Structure formats: C-alpha cells, structure tokens
Amino acid sequence: MNTSPGAVPRRNPWRLLYDFWTRPIRAEPLALFRILIGVVTLLSLLTSLGPRLPLDLGPDGLCPGRAMDGWQKRSGRFCLLRGPVNLPLLDEFLPAESAQEWRTWCDAPRNAAWLFGVLVAAVVCMTFGLGTRISTVVAWALFVSFNQRLPWVQNGGDSMMRCALFYLLFAPAGAVWSLDSVLRRRRDAPGAAIPVLIAPWPVRLMQIQLALVYLFTGISKIPDGLLGNDWVSGEAVYWVLNDMSLNRWPYYWLPAPMLVCRFLSWGTLAFELGFAFVMAMPPRSRFVSVMRSGMLLTGVALHLGILVHTEVGWFSPATLCWYALLLSGEKVRKCIFRWTFSRDPKGSAWETRSPSGRG
Amino acid sequence: MIDPRSTFLRLWPRIKTVAVVLFVAWQLFFLFVRNPLDFWYTPIKGWCEEKKIWNEVKIVLDPVDDATRHYGNFAGIDQNWSMFVPPMARSASFLAARVEFTDGTDELIRSDNEPDPLGYFRYGGWRQRKLEDYLVYKTPEELPGNDELPLWEAYARWSVRRWRERRPDDPRIPARVLLLRRVVSFPEPAEDPSVYEEAAVYTVGVFHPDGSFVP
Numbered sequence: 001m002n003t004s005p006g007a008v009p010r011r012n013p014w015r016l017l018y019d020f021w022t023r024p025i026r027a028e029p030l031a032l033f034r035i036l037i038g039v040v041t042l043l044s045l046l047t048s049l050g051p052r053l054p055l056d057l058g059p060d061g062l063c064p065g066r067a068m069d070g071w072q073k074r075s076g077r078f079c080l081l082r083g084p085v086n087l088p089l090l091d092e093f094l095p096a097e098s099a100q101e102w103r104t105w106c107d108a109p110r111n112a113a114w115l116f117g118v119l120v121a122a123v124v125c126m127t128f129g130l131g132t133r134i135s136t137v138v139a140w141a142l143f144v145s146f147n148q149r150l151p152w153v154q155n156g157g158d159s160m161m162r163c164a165l166f167y168l169l170f171a172p173a174g175a176v177w178s179l180d181s182v183l184r185r186r187r188d189a190p191g192a193a194i195p196v197l198i199a200p201w202p203v204r205l206m207q208i209q210l211a212l213v214y215l216f217t218g219i220s221k222i223p224d225g226l227l228g229n230d231w232v233s234g235e236a237v238y239w240v241l242n243d244m245s246l247n248r249w250p251y252y253w254l255p256a257p258m259l260v261c262r263f264l265s266w267g268t269l270a271f272e273l274g275f276a277f278v279m280a281m282p283p284r285s286r287f288v289s290v291m292r293s294g295m296l297l298t299g300v301a302l303h304l305g306i307l308v309h310t311e312v313g314w315f316s317p318a319t320l321c322w323y324a325l326l327l328s329g330e331k332v333r334k335c336i337f338r339w340t341f342s343r344d345p346k347g348s349a350w351e352t353r354s355p356s357g358r359g
Numbered sequence: 360m361i362d363p364r365s366t367f368l369r370l371w372p373r374i375k376t377v378a379v380v381l382f383v384a385w386q387l388f389f390l391f392v393r394n395p396l397d398f399w400y401t402p403i404k405g406w407c408e409e410k411k412i413w414n415e416v417k418i419v420l421d422p423v424d425d426a427t428r429h430y431g432n433f434a435g436i437d438q439n440w441s442m443f444v445p446p447m448a449r450s451a452s453f454l455a456a457r458v459e460f461t462d463g464t465d466e467l468i469r470s471d472n473e474p475d476p477l478g479y480f481r482y483g484g485w486r487q488r489k490l491e492d493y494l495v496y497k498t499p500e501e502l503p504g505n506d507e508l509p510l511w512e513a514y515a516r517w518s519v520r521r522w523r524e525r526r527p528d529d530p531r532i533p534a535r536v537l538l539l540r541r542v543v544s545f546p547e548p549a550e551d552p553s554v555y556e557e558a559a560v561y562t563v564g565v566f567h568p569d570g571s572f573v574p
Contacts, residue, residue, distance in 0.1 A: 021383070048486055062490065062513050070506040076429035086433065144435035152493045152510065153486040156442060162435040170382070201383050208390060213440045216394045220441035223398075230445045235548065239447035242545040242552075244474055245488060248481045251545075252552035313485045 016282055021204060024197035026329020027175035031129070032336070033206075034173040036321040037164040038127025041143070044157065044314040045120055049146065053116060056150055058109040063150050065107060072148060079148040080141060081106040081115065119143060126168070129178020136173065140165040157315035163209060164321065171202035203325055210322045211276035214299075218272030231269050234262030246310045271298050279326065296323055390438070393427040397439040400424065450544040454491040454563070456518030457539055460531040468518050469541070476543060476555040490514075495540045495563060502564050503574055511538060515566035535573060538563040 056063040065082055072079055076086050083103040084090035094102075105111050119142035125135035143165055147154050174180040176196045221231045230236040238261040242251045256264075278295045281288045300323070303316035324332065396403075403420070407413040431437040453473035459465040472488045474481065494514055502508055515536040522533070541558040565573040 048483070052486055060513070060516065062510075062517055064509040064513050067507045067509040067513075075432045077432045077435075140435070147435065152490045155485065155489055156440075159437070159440075166434050166436050199379075201379060205383065205386055205390075208387070212390055212394050212438070216398065216438070216440040217442050219398060220444050223444065230447045236443065236445065236447050238548055239449065239545065240443055243448055243451055244476055244479075244543065244545075245451040245453065245472065245492075246481075250474075250477060250479065250553075252477075255552050258548055311481045311483070311485050311488075 021201055023200060025200045025203060026333070027172065027196040027198045028177070028329045028332040028336075029324050029327050030171055030173055030198065030203055031175065031177040032327075032332050033164070033321060033324040034129065034132070034168060035127055035177065036324055037161065037168075037318070038123055040314055040317045040321055041139075041161045041165070042120065042123050042127065044161065044318070045116075045123065048313055049150075049153075050116060050120075052153070053113060054109060056153065057112045059107070061109075063152060065103075065149070068149065068151060071151075077148045078145070080145040081112060081149045115142060116146065119146065126173075129174040129180050132174030132178055132180050133169075136165065136168045140169055155313055155315060157313050157318040160213075160315070160318040160322070164206075164318070167202055167206045167209065171206075172198045206322065206325050207279065210325070211279050213319075214272045214275040218269060221269055221272070231265050234258075234265045237261040237264040237268070241309070246312065248309060248311055267298070268302060271295070271302060275299065292326075296326060299323065389427050389430060392423060393431055393438045394440070396424055396427065450542050452492075452495045453541045453543070453558075454495040454514070455539045455541050456515065457537040458519060458522050458533050459535050459537065461534045462531055464531060466522060468522055473541065477553060494538070497563055499562055499564050502572060508572060511564050512566060512570035512572060514538065515564075516568075516570035519568050533568040536566045536568060538566065
C-alpha cells in the first residue's frame with residue numbers, strides 16, 4: 001500500500017478509466033486554454049499572416065489559388081476561399097456557375113481581407129467568451145480555410161492552433177471566465193458563487209492529443225532505430241544551433257560546448273518520448289506528482305529555449321497554451337485569482353461539490 | 360396519446376450520450392491509428408509484402424488509411440507530427456533570383472532570409488522562409504507538369520517586380536529570370552565556427568520576365 005504523503009488510495013483500474021472519462025472536472029483550465037490560445041491565434045493572425053495577405057493573395061500574389069486546387073481536391077480539404085470544394089452536399093448540388101461566382105468573389109483581395117476581418121472578430125469573441133460556441137465554429141472554419149489556402153506559409157504552430165480550435169468546438173469552453181458565463185449568471189442566479197464543473201471528455205481528448213504530438217515528434221527523431229542518428233549521438237542540437245535559416249543569431253556569437261549540445265539533444269529526446277508516459281500515470285503518489293510537474297517545467301524550458309533561439313513563429317507559445325489543460329482546476333484558480341481567492345471565506349467549498357452534487 | 364415532443368425530450372439525454380460516446384471512440388481511433396500510419400505505412404506495407412499477406416491486409420488497412428486521412432485533412436487536424444527529423448541539415452538553402460537583361464548584364468536578388476553568416480539578428484520573416492523552403496529544393500527537370508508550377512512562376516514575377524521597385528530608373532529590360540538555390544554549409548563541430556565557405560549555387564528553374572516557365 002502506498003503510504004507516501006498525499007497518496008491517493010489504490011482503485012480498480014476500470015473505475016479509474018471510467019472516472020477519467022466521466023467524472024466532472026473544474027472548468028477553469030479549459031477556460032484558461034481558450035483565452036491563451038485565443039490570444040496567441042490573434043497575435044499570429046495580426047502580426048504574421050494578416051500583414052502578408054496582400055502579398056500572397058490576389059491575381060498576382062505569391063500564392064496563386066490555382067496552385068493548390070489539385071492538392072485540395074485530392075486531399076479532401078475544404079477552403080471557403082476556393083468555393084464549395086469537398087464541402088458535403090454543397091460540392092455536389094451547388095450549380096457550377098454559383099460555385100465559380102463564390103470563388104471569383106473570394107479571389108478579390110478586398111473580399112479576402114473582409115473574411116480575414118471576420119476571422120479576427122470571431123477569435124476575439126471566442127477569447128472573451130462571447131457567443132463562445134458560435135464564434136469558435138466561425139473561427140475554426142475560417143482559420144482552417146486561410147491555412148488551406150496558404151499551406152506553403154504555415155508551420156507547426158498553425159497546426160497546434162487548428163487542432164485547438166477543432167477541439168474547442170466540442171468543449172464547454174465558455175463555462176467560466178467568459179462574457180457568456182457573466183450574462184448567464186446575471187440571468188439565472190445573480191450573486192451565486194458555486195463551482196462550475198464540466199464534462200471531462202473534450203479536455204481528455206486534448207490531453208491525449210498533446211501527448212501524441214510529443215510522442216510522435218520523439219519517434220520521428222529515431223526513424224531507423226537508436227543507432228547512427230544525430231539525436232542519439234548528441235550532435236543534433238549542435239546542427240540546430242548552426243542552422244542560419246532558423247536561428248536568431250549566428251552560432252559563433254554564443255558557441256555551446258559539445259557536452260551541452262549532447263545534454264540538450266538527449267534531454268529533448270527523453271522529454272518527447274517520455275511525456276506521454278509520465279502524463280498517463282495516475283497521480284497516486286507524491287513521486288508521480290513531482291515527475292509530472294518536472295515534465296511540464298522541462299517542456300516550458302524547452303519551448304522557451306526554442307522561442308528565444310529560433311524564429312519559428314508562434315509554435316512555442318501555441319504549444320505552451322495546451323499545458324493549461326494539464327493543470328488542476330484548483331491550481332489554475334489559485335494562480336490566477338490568488339489575491340481574490342484568499343479573501344473568499346467559502347473558498348473550500350469550491351473544491352468538492354458540483355451544482356448537481358455529482359462532484 | 361403519446362406526445363412525440365415529450366418523448367424526444369425524454370430521450371434527448373440518451374441521444375446526446377450515445378453521440379458523445381461515438382465521437383470520443385472515433386476520435387481516439389483516429390488519433391491512435393492516424394499517427395502510426397503517418398510514420399509506418401510504408402514499413403508495414405513492406406513487411407506485409409515480404410510475408411505475402413499484403414493483399415489481405417490492404418483490404419482493411421487502405422480504407423482505414425483513407426478514412427482517417429480525409430477526416431484529419433477536412434477537420435484541419437492532420438497529424439504527421441515531426442520536428443528536426445534526422446539527418447539534421449548540414450547546410451542551409453536560400454532561394455535567390457538572378458535577373459538577366461537584354462544587354463547581357465544580370466543582377467542577383469537574394470532572399471531577405473539569407474543572412475550574412477557572421478552577423479545577423481533574425482526577427483520575423485518565417486512565413487516567407489517557409490514559402491522559399493518549399494520552392495528551393497526543386498530542379499528544372501521537376502517543374503514541367505507540376506500542378507504547383509504557378510507558385511514558382513509567381514515568385515519569378517515577384518522577383519522582377521522587386522527589382523523594378525528597387526531600381527525604378529534602371530533602363531535595362533529583363534530578358535529572363537533564374538531562380539537559384541544558394542547552399543551555405545555549416546562548420547563541422549571541430550572546425551572554426553566563424554569560417555564559412557562561399558555558397559554553392561544550383562538552378563531551380565528558368566522563367567520569362569512575365570513568369571512563364573522556360574522548359
């Protein structure tokens with residue numbers, strides 16, 4: 001029997017699994033995720049994609065629409081800026097002239113800019129939690145469309161944002177810390193201060209998605225096994241630090257000794273391959289809790305390192321947003337509202353009960 | 360008499376539960392099938408062919424592969440996660456354009472992303488780098504018949520426009536545009552990190568000033 005301090009009693013694994021998918025959880029981590037990913041998406045749109053739209057789109061843009069038509073059709077992607085291609089029903093039943101009109105309308109740079117404005121407005125509404133569900137649907141549809149229209153200028157950060165918006169479609173992301181929740185509280189129960197619990201499955205899917213992102217990124221680094229590979233030999237980080245197409249400054253300004261490069265290469269590999277397994281361990285003991293916290297802090301350090309040293313856009317901030325989903329509701333609330341929380345005489349009541357008493 | 364509306368309202372929670380269970384099951388199936396297939400489809404196929412069971416396996420595997428890939432692509436959640444896949448790059452390739460003029464002279468327009476190896480600070484420009492990275496690795500033999508050829512043609516036209524914006528009073532007339540790949544090798548670990556060799560240059564494609572491809 002585990003007797004370490006803070007240990008959770010051992011339970012039937014099936015029960016644990018059932019609870020993992022069904023036991024309501026605090027809404028704060030999901031709300032924090034919604035806000036963070038909204039802010040990062042907005043910054044990405046306004047600082048990197050928006051300013052180059054006039055350069056990329058339009059009849060003489062750098063990314064002509066006809067260059068992506070074949071790829072789009074073959075791969076089953078949809079892009080609202082290229083008409084109804086691959087959209088269920090519309091693709092088959094919309095008359096060819098109407099589809100052409102749709103496409104011609106979107107080809108005009110001014111109209112594309114207008115749609116971009118709608119996308120920005122939807123992301124703002126999602127971030128503030130105003131009409132959260134509908135604004136997320138609009139944000140997802142337009143964000144995916146702009147990504148598919150300009151696939152040549154996207155990177156992993158955009159993929160993380162697309163995934164985030166997709167999962168948020170199904171999640172009760174506006175349950176707390178949103179204008180929707182403020183309006184709802186005013187209408188339904190003014191003055192009530194009860195903890196908000198939500199169904200856990202959208203958050204669980206997102207946690208699994210993040211774990212698989214790391215796991216397969218790690219696996220991709222050892223394609224032919226553990227031998228004769230830059231990551232295993234420890235030279236990988238040396239070559240990354242030398243890559244002048246990505247780095248913010250030349251390697252020789254701050255040359256890292258090979259020992260440090262080796263440590264960072266092996267550390268990165270161990271982190272990526274181990275993240276999913278550590279996060280999958282039920283936090284029964286203090287040791288596991290410490291390991292999980294250590295893993296998250298290592299991830300933060302890794303992404304901050306990438307952010308500082310390489311110019312890969314919003315990849316690191318977008319990935320770090322997902323970490324909010326791995327924090328406990330109490331921790332998130334305490335961190336964000338430490339001052340407010342300490343004054344709440346009923347603070348302990350937030351820990352245990354849902355409005356329906358199912359907590 | 361049974362009110363259909365009240366029956367529906369009574370059944371609604373169950374319908375919702377079933378829908379959620381089906382969606383979660385599908386999403387998990389997608390995640391745990393798509394990710395391995397992105398990495399191991401070819402090795403799996405090779406192994407099955409070696410064991411002479413590919414014809415039986417592909418009846419199951421190919422529909423699963425198609426369904427998960429199309430679902431991921433449509434929803435914008437395509438997986439295929441990878442970053443800094445080995446072997447690591449020992450050099451950096453930069454796209455450049457050489458504009459040749461009717462009077463026999465020429466001018467090289469380097470990418471804004473190609474730095475002086477000995478002194479630079481990079482901030483922004485990563486989307487342009489992604490585009491140029493995509494364009495730079497092709498050869499003139501690979502461009503004809505490529506349905507993305509308009510991309511290279513657009514870049515050639517843009518290069519001429521850029522030259523004209525920089526030199527509005529230049530009387531020379533562009534005759535053709537060569538898109539070039541400039542390759543800068545990195546020093547080996549034991550070498551002086553501040554010494555770089557001259558960039559090696561390869562042709563990506565040749566274009567008329569209006570952007571059309573010259574076969």
